[in-house]
Amino acid sequence: MTSKGLLQRLNDGETIIIAEGYMWELERKGYVKFGEFTPEVVLNNPEVVRMMHEEYAHAGSDVVEAFTYLGNRKRLRAIGIEEGLEELNRRALRMARKAADATGSLMAGDISHTWYYQPDDPKAMEELRAMFKEQIEWAVDEKADYIIGETFQDFGEAMIALEMIKKYGNGLPAVITLTAYQPDVTLDDVPIPEACKRLEDAGADVVGLNCARGPQSMIPLLKEIRKVCKGPLAAIPVPFRCRGKFKTFQSLLDPDTGDRLYPDNLSAQLCTRREVREFAQEAKALGVQYIGLCCGNSPAFLREVTDVFGRTTGASKYSPDFTNSLSRSTDPKNKKIQSYMFDVVD
Numbered sequence: 404m405t406s407k408g409l410l411q412r413l414n415d416g417e418t419i420i421i422a423e424g425y426m427w428e429l430e431r432k433g434y435v436k437f438g439e440f441t442p443e444v445v446l447n448n449p450e451v452v453r454m455m456h457e458e459y460a461h462a463g464s465d466v467v468e469a470f471t472y473l474g475n476r477k478r479l480r481a482i483g484i485e486e487g488l489e490e491l492n493r494r495a496l497r498m499a500r501k502a503a504d505a506t507g508s509l510m511a512g513d514i515s516h517t518w519y520y521q522p523d524d525p526k527a528m529e530e531l532r533a534m535f536k537e538q539i540e541w542a543v544d545e546k547a548d549y550i551i552g553e554t555f556q557d558f559g560e561a562m563i564a565l566e567m568i569k570k571y572g573n574g575l576p577a578v579i580t581l582t583a584y585q586p587d588v589t590l591d592d593v594p595i596p597e598a599c600k601r602l603e604d605a606g607a608d609v610v611g612l613n614c615a616r617g618p619q620s621m622i623p624l625l626k627e628i629r630k631v632c633k634g635p636l637a638a639i640p641v642p643f644r645c646r647g648k649f650k651t652f653q654s655l656l657d658p659d660t661g662d663r664l665y666p667d668n669l670s671a672q673l674c675t676r677r678e679v680r681e682f683a684q685e686a687k688a689l690g691v692q693y694i695g696l697c698c699g700n701s702p703a704f705l706r707e708v709t710d711v712f713g714r715t716t717g718a719s720k721y722s723p724d725f726t727n728s729l730s731r732s733t734d735p736k737n738k739k740i741q742s743y744m745f746d747v748v749d
Contacts, residue, residue: 409509409549409576410608412465413635418712419509419693421466422459423553423613423639424700429455429470437666439482442474445495446487452495456502462702463709463716464695468511468551469499469542475534477519492538496545503548511578512542512550514568520560522591531560535567542572549576554614556582558593558601565607577606578693580613580637585650587624595624600631611637614697617645617652618674618682622689629689637693638686642674642704652698669699679704683711 412419426442429435434444434451445452456467471492479485496512503510514535521527542550550568555561561579568577579602587595599610610632612621621640629636643652653665655672664671674682679696686694694712696704706718725731730744 409578413609413692417692418687419465420463420705420709420712420714421468421511421639421693421695422462422464422700422702422705423468423695424641424697425452425455425468425470426472427698428701440473441478441482442470442472442491442495443479443482443484443487445470445474445491445498446484449494449498453498453502456499457506458702459705460502460506460508461717462705463714463718464508464705466509466511467499467503467506469495469513469545469547471495471513471538472515472553473517475514475517475538477517477530477534489537489541492541493545496542496547500546509548510546512539512545512547512575514538514550514552514564516554516556516560516582520557520563522557522559528563532563532567535564536571539567539571543575547575549578549608552577552579554580554582556584556590558589558598559591561589561598561602562605565602565605569606576608578609578637579607580611580639582615583612583621583624583650584615585654587627596627596631599628603632603634609635609637609693611639611691611693613637613639614641615651615653616640617643618678618685619644619646620650621645622682622685625686625689625691635692636690638689638691639693639695639697640682641697642679642699643669644672644674644678673699674704676703676707680707680711683708687711 426435426440429444430437434448452470474491476488479488499510550572552564565577565579581598583595589598602610618640625638641652645652649655652669655664657664657671709716729737
């Protein structure tokens with residue numbers, strides 16, 4: 404295990420860099436199905452998940468996050484694999500723990516929104532708490548260093564997740580992140596900055612945002628959250644060009660056809676590495692201490708973040724170097740091929 408825990412690192416003024424977005428990258432590789440968004444790859448192809456842990460650690464992630472996003476009882480029941488629930492969660496946690504120990508990283512257990520938050524149904528709320536409880540207890544059993552509660556669109560569900568981490572997490576720190584869509588309010592109509600402040604006041608060790616919004620559309624809201632929250636702030640956008648009236652990657656349109664891109668054609672609006680680096684620079688200036696990327700993340704993108712925070716990682720050795728690149732050559736003999744490459748022909 405790593406010698407310094409999450410809270411010690413944060414209290415020492417360090418920044419935690421975290422690779423999220425496993426589901427999107429695993430879909431790109433052909434191991435997760437868009438539409439269901441469930442983590443059965445942990446059971447069916449665990450070696451692929453192990454490799455992703457290693458790739459993200461190599462790129463500079465301080466955290467190996469167990470891939471249990473939407474790995475709750477109701478969701479797995481809906482796709483017919485409820486009997487594999489505990490095995491899936493424990494296997495994901497054990498793989499993450501092993502990868503974290505091998506790389507000197509923190510290991511995070513993960514719970515998320517469930518799609519089953521029904522505040523007017525007492526039985527549904529009892530089931531919701533039970534789902535969070537079992538996942539949290541498995542994370543404790545498998546020696547997580549802290550627990551993430553993520554992608555909550557409802558403030559009420561986020562608060563229940565925090566309550567359950569506090570009750571059953573055996574004292575582990577809690578990182579709670581909300582998802583902001585087009586309006587700056589949760590689905591249960593709580594302004595996002597207020598929701599983060601209330602979560603912080605209730606004992607969340609880190610609060611902030613993940614998913615849905617891109618770098619450009621997340622930063623302004625983070626600035627509002629920073630005004631009311633005094634503790635560590637989380638910033639984990641999707642690396643897509645969400646801007647102007649298109650604040651979320653769900654709202655993005657194809658620039659050529661006008662067709663909606665979400666979820667399977669979003670590469671038409673993917674950020675550049677420069678844009679990811681600029682986001683990391685803005686977040687650093689804002690004092691964000693917990694930073695990463697969500698759906699659409701890749702090791703190359705994460706390396707841009709780690710570079711901004713002055714990290715030297717295994718991937719740093721392979722950062723771009725165009726010294727010997729023909730495309731950037733200043734040798735006159737290469738002018739013709741450069742012209743053919745770059746000059747636009749009418």
